Amino acid sequence: MKKLINDPSDVVDEMLDGMVAAYPNRLRRLEGMEVLVREDAPVEGKVGIVSGGGSGHEPTHAGYIGDGMLDGAAAGEVFTSPTADQLHAMVEACDGGEGVLCVVKNYEGDVMNFDTAAEMADMEGVEVEQVVVDDDVAVEDSLYTSGRRGVAGTILVHKAAGAKAAGGGDLGEVKAVAEKVVENVGTMGTALTSCVTPEKGEPTFDLGEDEIELGIGIHGEPGTQRTEMMSADEITEHLAGRVLDDLDLDEGRQVLTIVNGMGGTPLMELFVVNRRLQELMGEEGLETWDAWVGDYMTSLDMMGCSITVCAVDEELKELLGAPADTPALTVTE
Amino acid sequence: MKKLINDPSDVVDEMLDGMVAAYPNRLRRLEGMEVLVREDAPVEGKVGIVSGGGSGHEPTHAGYIGDGMLDGAAAGEVFTSPTADQLHAMVEACDGGEGVLCVVKNYEGDVMNFDTAAEMADMEGVEVEQVVVDDDVAVEDSLYTSGRRGVAGTILVHKAAGAKAAGGGDLGEVKAVAEKVVENVGTMGTALTSCVTPEKGEPTFDLGEDEIELGIGIHGEPGTQRTEMMSADEITEHLAGRVLDDLDLDEGRQVLTIVNGMGGTPLMELFVVNRRLQELMGEEGLETWDAWVGDYMTSLDMMGCSITVCAVDEELKELLGAPADTPALTVTE
Numbered sequence: 001m002k003k004l005i006n007d008p009s010d011v012v013d014e015m016l017d018g019m020v021a022a023y024p025n026r027l028r029r030l031e032g033m034e035v036l037v038r039e040d041a042p043v044e045g046k047v048g049i050v051s052g053g054g055s056g057h058e059p060t061h062a063g064y065i066g067d068g069m070l071d072g073a074a075a076g077e078v079f080t081s082p083t084a085d086q087l088h089a090m091v092e093a094c095d096g097g098e099g100v101l102c103v104v105k106n107y108e109g110d111v112m113n114f115d116t117a118a119e120m121a122d123m124e125g126v127e128v129e130q131v132v133v134d135d136d137v138a139v140e141d142s143l144y145t146s147g148r149r150g151v152a153g154t155i156l157v158h159k160a161a162g163a164k165a166a167g168g169g170d171l172g173e174v175k176a177v178a179e180k181v182v183e184n185v186g187t188m189g190t191a192l193t194s195c196v197t198p199e200k201g202e203p204t205f206d207l208g209e210d211e212i213e214l215g216i217g218i219h220g221e222p223g224t225q226r227t228e229m230m231s232a233d234e235i236t237e238h239l240a241g242r243v244l245d246d247l248d249l250d251e252g253r254q255v256l257t258i259v260n261g262m263g264g265t266p267l268m269e270l271f272v273v274n275r276r277l278q279e280l281m282g283e284e285g286l287e288t289w290d291a292w293v294g295d296y297m298t299s300l301d302m303m304g305c306s307i308t309v310c311a312v313d314e315e316l317k318e319l320l321g322a323p324a325d326t327p328a329l330t331v332t333e
Numbered sequence: 334m335k336k337l338i339n340d341p342s343d344v345v346d347e348m349l350d351g352m353v354a355a356y357p358n359r360l361r362r363l364e365g366m367e368v369l370v371r372e373d374a375p376v377e378g379k380v381g382i383v384s385g386g387g388s389g390h391e392p393t394h395a396g397y398i399g400d401g402m403l404d405g406a407a408a409g410e411v412f413t414s415p416t417a418d419q420l421h422a423m424v425e426a427c428d429g430g431e432g433v434l435c436v437v438k439n440y441e442g443d444v445m446n447f448d449t450a451a452e453m454a455d456m457e458g459v460e461v462e463q464v465v466v467d468d469d470v471a472v473e474d475s476l477y478t479s480g481r482r483g484v485a486g487t488i489l490v491h492k493a494a495g496a497k498a499a500g501g502g503d504l505g506e507v508k509a510v511a512e513k514v515v516e517n518v519g520t521m522g523t524a525l526t527s528c529v530t531p532e533k534g535e536p537t538f539d540l541g542e543d544e545i546e547l548g549i550g551i552h553g554e555p556g557t558q559r560t561e562m563m564s565a566d567e568i569t570e571h572l573a574g575r576v577l578d579d580l581d582l583d584e585g586r587q588v589l590t591i592v593n594g595m596g597g598t599p600l601m602e603l604f605v606v607n608r609r610l611q612e613l614m615g616e617e618g619l620e621t622w623d624a625w626v627g628d629y630m631t632s633l634d635m636m637g638c639s640i641t642v643c644a645v646d647e648e649l650k651e652l653l654g655a656p657a658d659t660p661a662l663t664v665t666e
Contacts, residue, residue, distance in 0.1 A: 002525040002545065004565045004602035004638060011605060014565075018604030021611035022624045058600040192335040212335065232337045232347075264597045266633050267391040269337035271351030272344060278354035291355045295628075300599050303634070305337060330663035 001196040001203075003301075008198035012055045012075055019062055023327050026066055034082065035090045036062045037072040047165040047174045048072070048094035051103040051158060052087060053110050054079040056197070057218055060297040063328030064155065069162035070326070071100075078197050078300070079219045081109030087117035091128060099127030099171035101178060103157050105150025106134040107219075129171055131178040133157050135187045135308065137246040138215030138224050149217050152260040152297040152308045153185035156320060159329070163322035177319060181310065186243040189306030190235055191216040191223060193264065195299045214238060216306075218262075218299040232269065236276040239307040244284060249311050251285035256292070256320060258308035263298030265305055270294065273305055289317060296328070334529040334536075336634075341531035345388045345408055352395055356660050359399055367415065368423045369395045370405040380498040380507045381405070381427035384436040384491060385420060386443050387412040389530070390551055393630040396661030397488065402495035403659070404433075411530050411633070412552045414442030420450035424461060432460030432504035434511060436490050438483025439467040440552075462504055464511040466490050468520045468641065470579040471548030471557050482550050485593040485630040485641045486518035489653060492662070496655035510652060514643065519576040522639030523568055524549040524556060526597065528632045547571060551595075551632040565602065569609040572640040577617060582644050584618035589625070589653060591641035596631030598638055603627065606638055622650060629661070 005011050012034055019036060020027050028039045035052075042048060051061040052074030061073035071094040074082035091100045100121070104114045111132060118128040134145075135153030142149055161178040169177070191213040194203035197220065204220030207213060212235070215224030230238070249255070259274045261267070274293045281288045289312055297306075312320065324331045338344050345367055352369060353360050361372045368385075375381060384394040385407030394406035404427040407415035424433050433454070437447045444465060451461040467478075468486030475482055494511040502510070524546040527536035530553065537553030540546060545568070548557030563571070582588070592607045594600070607626045614621045622645055630639075645653065657664045 002542070002562055002636070004525070004568065004598060005605055006564045006566055011601065014608050015601050015604040018606070018608030018611075018626070022604065022607050022626045056599075056601065058604070063600075192337070209335070229335050231339045233339055235337065263599045264634060264636075265337060266389075266596045266631060267396075267628070268344065268348050268389065268633070271348040271355065271391070272338055273351070274355050275347050275351030278351075293351070293355045295600070298599060300601070301597060301636070303335070303597075325665050330665060332658050332663060332665065 001201050003198055005198050011198045012077055016075060026327065030089055030093055033086050033089050034075045035072060035086050036065060037090065037093050038065055041071050041094050042096035043071065044096045045098060046096050047098045047169065047171050048096055048100035049103065049162050049165050050090050050094050050100055052082045052090065053105050054081060056300045057297050059328035064158050064326045066326030068166045068322060068324030069158050078199065081107065081113050084113040084116035087113055088120040091117055091121040091126060095126045099129065101161055101171060101174050102128060102130045103154065103161060103178060104130055104132045105154050106132050106147055107144045108146065127171055129175045131157065131175055131182060133182055135185045137186045137243055138188050142217060143221045144219065151187045151189065151218055152258055152306050153187045153310060155296050156185055156310050157181045159324060160316060160319040162324065163319040180316065185308060185310040186246045187306050187308040188239045188242045189216045189304060190214050190239060191262065191302055191304040193303040195220045195302035197300065216304065218297060220299060232272045233276045236273050237280065240277055240280050243307060243309045247309060247311060249286060253311050254287045254289040255281065256290045256310045256312055257281065257288055258292040258296060260297055260306045260308060261295040262302040262304040263295060264301040264303040270305055277307060334534050336531055338531055344531045345410055349408060359660065363422055363426055366419050366422050367408045368405060368419050369398060370423065370426050371398055374404050374427050375429035376404065377429045378431060379429050380431045380502065380504050381429055381433040382436065382495050382498050383423050383427050383433055385415045385423065386438050387414060389633045390630050392661035397491050397659045399659030401499045401655060401657030402491050411532065414440065414446050417446040417449035420446055421453040424450055424454045424459060428459045434494055434504060434507050435461060435463045436487065436494060436511060437463055437465045438487050439465050439480055440477045441479065460504055462508045464490065464508060464515060466515055468518045470519045470576055471521050475550060476554045477552065484520045484522065484551055485591055485639050486520045486643060488629050489518055489643050490514045492657060493649060493652040495657065496652040513649065518641060518643040519579045520639050520641040521572045521575045522549045522637060523547050523572060524595065524635055524637040526636040528553045528635035530633065549637065551630060553632060565605045566609045569606050570613065573610055573613050576640060576642045580642060580644060582619060586644050587620045587622040588614065589623045589643045589645055590614065590621055591625040591629060593630055593639045593641060594628040595635040595637040596628060597634040597636040603638060610640060
């Protein structure tokens with residue numbers, strides 16, 4: 001499988017340099033680390049918001065560094081957790097004196113290394129809190145997790161926590177809104193093709209020309225169910241149905257929806273999915289307050305998408321709709 | 334080849350409805366037409382800026398509708414020019430009394446149909462001007478064009494003309510800045526894979542596992558040269574070298590660069606390309622004023638990228654850096 005890369009072992013390092021080269025006034029790389037932070041980090045007097053995880057999910061997470069979202073993002077090797085040392089360095093670099101919230105996708109390696117990093121920072125007097133995101137409704141436990149996986153709903157946690165911190169919230173308040181998003185968000189995804197990692201150079205699972213996987217994760221693991229190819233409408237109904245079953249929302253609730261591309265799917269197809277998704281929201285008696293469509297959390301070159309639904313109240317609408325200015329997501333007043 | 338679609342013949346129609354469903358406060362579909370316009374079109378007292386072309390290049394063009402860029406975009410069937418009737422309806426809908434500039438990518442069908450639409454509008458008293466974009470340095474003439482093709486540099490024409498119009502420029506002034514971009518921009522692309530159209534369902538050209546195409550267009554046509562797979566750095570050097578040869582810029586010139594994904598290439602790889610591209614700009618004695626990395630003008634699910642370089646002066650920097658607020662591109666002050 002062909003890729004626009006040089007030596008596969010350099011891909012994360014070169015990607016990070018390429019990001020800084022694109023946004024030199026916004027992003028800064030910590031010396032010798034696979035960590036990007038705001039160019040002006042730490043922001044004194046503001047709670048720092050950081051995240052991180054394996055690479056291969058771009059623009060997650062570094063694309064969300066900027067005003068109103070993240071202060072820092074650590075990038076592990078492809079589909080591999082960042083080390084505790086890297087996470088620790090990030091937390092230190094993003095502490096502006098008001099403490100740091102770590103937004104952690106629920107994978108065992110990520111959780112363990114963020115825990116260790118938090119302990120290290122704590123010993124140096126940095127106040128650290130964590131929120132673990134587990135929005136994937138497809139699984140109870142999975143290949144890499146105890147409990148559900150953290151997937152595209154994580155971006156909404158970045159957004160709400162980032163807005164709360166930008167507005168002057170203290171660490172406890174910022175953590176509380178992050179947890180509120182986690183309690184109100186669900187996601188489920190499908191793959192039309194496997195992804196191909198740079199190191200391996202071939203698909204991580206085989207899938208026939210008339211088959212798809214439902215309930216996929218974002219690390220090339222197969223889904224919970226293999227089925228025959230379906231139409232975009234049928235796939236949308238299946239994914240959204242599972243998410244809505246899990247959320248069990250009262251009629252009339254307002255929601256934010258995301259149709260998220262997995263990296264190899266044209267935007268055209270994501271809009272075709274969004275069309276049916278918004279019809280469905282109406283049929284279910286829900287009101288879409290905002291609809292996001294695009295590649296927010298990818299799995300390299302995988303074709304497919306995930307659907308996220310997040311129930312919103314006045315507080316979450318204010319935070320999710322607040323201004324943000326990052327390479328991958330901009331919200332204007 | 335699997336796609337997230339329903340009936341292939343409905344894909345453009347359903348995509349457009351899905352876009353409006355995502356941005357109901359920003360976009361409006363003209364009744365019975367495959368045309369999207371600003372929700373508040375026409376903007377009285379402002380020159381209208383419109384574009385259009387075949388579908389399959391999303392977010393081009395409708396993703397650029399909004400403050401500071403386009404007022405309307407017409408979507409033909411996949412890789413097929415919009416009809417003159419559709420273009421005419423768009424021009425009419427976007428005329429706020431100051432005339433309309435049509436930004437046309439150089440393809441025979443597009444140019445012909447925009448010409449006809451302009452004549453129709455002119456007969457009704459709407460002042461219409463056109464600028465034809467032909468930034469692809471790979472070809473002199475091509476399968477679908479007399480002269481060079483219009484590709485990703487077109488987005489910079491939307492941006493500069495849109496900013497000039499938003500700032501109160503008259504039709505002549507807006508056309509002049511659009512032409513200034515055209516004179517100063519060049520692009521060249523490569524394909525690692527062919528794209529697959531919804532109707533055909535299989536690759537439009539065959540390419541071996543160790544081959545790539547250089548000098549591709551955006552309609553699934555093969556490139557001008559087939560070569561062995563190269564590293565990202567080698568590909569970057571080749572593409573950028575051809576563009577810079579064409580532009581022949583004096584040392585010290587400031588430029589805006591775009592690394593544009595063709596639809597199926599992960600963002601990770603585009604940043605790897607950008608890393609080498611920015612090194613090269615330095616080696617060539619050029620100064621990057623701004624660097625864009627992402628999927629701006631795609632070719633369905635094609636893997637590959639194009640590199641655009643646009644020489645900028647004070648006027649173009651002011652216009653390209655002016656605020657814009659569209660689904661696919663937001664520039665903040």
